Structures are given as C-alpha cells and as structure tokens.
Amino acid sequence: MGFLGDIGSFIMTPLFYAISGIMLGWHEVLSTFLDPEGGLSWALSIIGLTLVIRILLIPLFVKQIKSQRNMQLIQPKVKELQKKYGHDRQKLGEETMKLYKDAGTNPFASCLPLILQMPIFFALFRILDQAAKNQSGRGFLTDARATDFAESKIFGKIPISESFWEARVWGNAPDATVMIVAIILVLLMTATTFTTQRQLMSKNMPADAMSGPYAQQQKILLYVLPLVFGISGVAFPVGVLFYWTTSNLWTMGQQFYVIRNNPAPGTPAFKAKQDRDRAKGKLKTDEPGSVLTEPETESERRPATRQQPKRQTKAQRQSGQRPSGSPGGAPPNPNLTKKKQGGGR
Template identity: 90%
Template sequence: MGFLSDIGGFIMTPLYYAISGILLGWHELLSTFLDPEGGLSWALSIIGLTLVIRIMLIPLFVKQIKSQRNMQLIQPKVKELQKKYGHDRQKLGEETMKLYKDAGTNPFASCLPLILQMPIFFALFRILDQAAKNQSGRGFLTDARATDFAESKIFGKIPISESFWEARTWGPTPDAIVMIVAVILVISMTATTFTTQRQLMSKNMPADAMSGPYAQQQKLLLYILPLVFGISGVAFPIGVLLYWTTSNVWTMGQQFYVIRNNPAPGTPAFKAKQDRDRAKGKDLKGSEEPGAAGPSGEAEGDRRPSVRPQPKRQTKAQRQSGQRPAGGPPQNPNLIKKKQGGGR
C-alpha cells in the first residue's frame, strides 16, 4: 500500500499545485468586485478553472473528432474484414489494427479527453474533500484558504463543499436547499452527458457505421456513462458538480459547432450542411433583383442596348449625284466617280 500511495502522490501532487494555482488566480481576480469569503467568488473560480482546462484540451478534442470521423468512415471496411476473417480472430485483429494504422486512427482516441480529465476531476474532488473535512490545503491552497473555501456558501445558503448525501445525513434535519441544488446539478450533468453522445450518434455517424462494433460501443456508452455519473453524483460536493456540469456544457457546445460546420461525409449533419449551403446560394442569387444598381450606379432595369444609327433613305436623284444624306455615313469617292462616269 505504501508503494501504491507513493505512486499516487507522485502523480497527483503536480495536479494539486496546478489546479489550486489556477483556482486561486481566478479567486484573486474575482475578489476585486466580489466578496472574497463568499461562495459565489469560489463557485465562479471553479467555473473559470473549468474553462482554462477545456481550452488547454482543445488540441486533444480536435484529435478526438478526427479519430471519430475516421472510425466512422472505415466501418464498411471493418465489416468486410469481419466477413473475410471471421473464422480467424488473430488474423482479424491483425488486419483490423493495420486498417486503423493506415487510416491514422485509434479506437481509444475518442476517450482521450475524458481519460485525461479524470485525474483533474479526482484532484479537485480531493482538494474540496480535504478542505471540508480537515480544513487542510493542497498545493498552493494553504490551510487558512482551505478553511475559507470549505466554509464559503453560495448566496449565503449553499455550502460549496457539501454534497447531496452529506446534506441528507448530517445534522438533525436534512438541508433541503443543498439537496435541491445538488439534484439539479446531477440531472444537468447527466443530461448534458447523454445529449452530447446522442448528438454525435444521430447527426454525425454514417448509416453504415450505425450497425458496426464502433456503433455498439457508442450505444453502450450512451446509457452507461449518464447512469454512472447520476449514481455517483450524489456523493460529489457542489463545487465538483459545478466543474463537471460546466465541462459537459462546453463539450456539448464545442461538438455542436464542429458537427454543424465540419460534419463527416455521408452523415445527416453533412446533408443538412449541403442544404444550408444551397439555400444560402439561392439567397445570394435572389438578392440580384432587376432594377438593382450596377457598377456604374445605373439601375440594371434602366439599361438599354445602344442602337446603331441608320442612314436615311436616298432618292434616285441623290444616289445618282452622290450626295451624302443627312445623318448618313460618308460616301465612297470611287463609287461616286464610277456612277458619274456612266458605270465604267
């Protein structure tokens, strides 16, 4: 146990310093116009911490999206390999991994942002838990600041370090306000997790990929993850629930933007984008209405093609004398002399 504890401390200690440093930085900034001992300044600091972490994870999110897209696009090839090597699982595994390598994807890359967030999540949980129970700080959070953190209340009523379970069991009577807020945050955390995964499956997965093993994995996660978060959420402090709910909302918005503007080919989102682009093109063409001003400032409907002036008709005497009609083009002198010479 001592060896495992040392390994855990070696991994978590840098996270304690990083998380507490960002948290205190936001708290110092917010304390310029909010009560430094109030729960609102600490709650907003946790939200600020979440935003900083999610911004740092954007490169991984881009890698995750590319990996998910490649996984979707190669599902028909995966099915072909399953039909061809279904009797030989070793060969099937080798050929599948080769296909993943050639496509530049990894079946575990889609879980990478979630996996990397888990140590951060547990580090924040540990900081809040130790501050609430022992008034002891971790990282840059001193014991005095940890005590302020643990005793702070949002709007003077909701302890930031208390959970639904603690509000239900501690004290002579349950703390109804804390329980209600905790339930709202747990439901929000669960709903945003489900919506994010559902959004990916319903809009950004080709029809061929909906029946493959990757789709089965996604369907399993669609229901398992919200269930796990919903059950475990009753033990999370309000501050941790704020972090996880904010992170889920960020993920949902970020994924919505990517699916809308850069969907995978052959998906419902891709077709919807094509329809929007076509409609936008029609709108641009429709804006060029007759009568609109042209480059010269003249209305297009008022323009008329120039008419070439025609010479007036000549009488027989005028043609014989070679007289130039009014408004007509000049006569050819050789033709006039020829006519005057009797046609020689």
C-alpha cells in the same frame, strides 16, 4: 504509505498545485468585485478553472474528432474484413488493427479527453474534501484559504463543499436547499452527458457506421456514462458538480459547432450543411459531393441530342467523301458524282 501511495502522491501533487493555482488566480480576479469569502466567488473560480482546462484540451479534442471521423468512414471496410475473416478471430484482429493504423485512427481515441480529465477531477474532489473535513489546504491553497473555501456558501445558504449525500445523511437535519441544488446539478450533469453522446450518434455518424463494434461501443457509452455519473453524483460536493456540469456544457457546445461546420461525409449533419450552403449560394450543384438539383430552364432539362450522321450514297462511299452537313465533311462535288454515275451506266 506504501508503493502505490507514493505513485499516487507523485502523480497528484503536481495537479494539486496546478488546479489550486488556477483557481486562486480566478478568485483573486473575482474578489475585486465579489465577496472574497462568499461562495459565489469560489463557485465562479471553479467554473473559470474548468474553462482553462477545456481550452488546454482543445488540441486533444480536435484529434478526437478526426479519429472518430476516420473510424466512421472505415466502417464499411471493417465489415468486409469481418465477412472475410470471421472464422479466424486472430487474423481478423490483425487486419483490423492494420486498417486502423493505415487510417490513422484508434477506437479508444474518443475516450481520451474523459480519461485525461479524470485525474483533474479527482484532484479537485480531493482539494474540496480535505478543505471541508480537515480545513487543510493542498498545493497553493493554504489552510486559512481552505477554511474560507470550506465555509463559503453560495447565496449565503448552499455550502460549496457539501454534497447531496452529506446533507441527507451526516447533517443533524437534512438541508433541503443543498439537496435540491445538488440534485439539479446531478440531473443537469447526467442530461448533458447523454445529449452530447446522442448528438454525436444521431448527427455525425453515417448509416454504415450505425452497426458493428464501433456502433455498439457508442451505444454503451450513451447509456452507461450518464448512469455512472447519476449514481455517483450524489456523493460529489457542489463545487465538483459545478466543474463537471460546466465541462459537459463546454463539450456539448464545442461538439455542436464542429458537427455543424465540419461534419463527416455521408452523415445527416453533412447533408444539412450542404442544404444550408446551397440556400446561401455557397455550394454549386456541380461541386463534388453535392446533390444535383433540377435545372431551371427547359433547355437545361432536355438532354443533349447526339447528331446522327447522314446516309451516304454509293458514289459518296466510293469517292471517300462525307455527306454535306456531317461534322468535318466537305460538300460533295456534283461533277465528280455525275461522271461516276454516267460511267456506271
């Protein structure tokens, strides 16, 4: 098999056991009220597998959100470094990486959940593919279970292990039902990928972060990822499409919750949250970061007037007394004033 094949087998074998074990666990639970050989029980088992994986990835998602927020907040400093060291690319790279390190962020942290999901995705694809073509199981999935898995159909019509491409090319006659369901799932998978990335850029990125290398990276992901999934999705089995679409829906909902309740400062989502909190009375106008609103009373609208000191007479200046009514001043002594004025004459 070769050295690379041995490495691939070493990495994928534990995933085969983990994925098949979780999926079979869900299948046993669902089989108590669904047909064990039906495609619906297997499809829901894949969705259950997706939910378990995404729950396990929540700590990584939190780290990703924090890293993205730090990346957004340091963009003004990145621009300053670009202006200062634009002529020296090596120095610019060193100072930029130092800035990332001090801020505790990484420009590639936003890709970590996707990168870690790819081996799981390929393992599930391999399990479905081997079950459909060879009726052979992987991990805890026996050959008998693999055959049931491969032959199961959703609603009695849609093979869970078949793809749009196989239904169109390899079948004796194109299966219109499989093609329609597969293309709907591909479009849904593509739309959720685009919406999730668009949501991040339009709601949770400050104006300063909308330009520069980080913004360019986000724009590339916005259009490239949906395009890649849309083109390759026609080759994915229906079961794999269920996994990826469910994962995208989870990501979109999870990101919506985080952006709504814990947005990055200086973003449209942050201002919207302040408006909601102010409307509910949770945010006072004198809190740091809040936008002051117009006072309600006329007295609050008027600025505080500064009390002007009264003019002193020559005698008061000579005696060192303060005029009456001045802050901390004692009333002048009239006898002393008259005496001094008489002596002056």
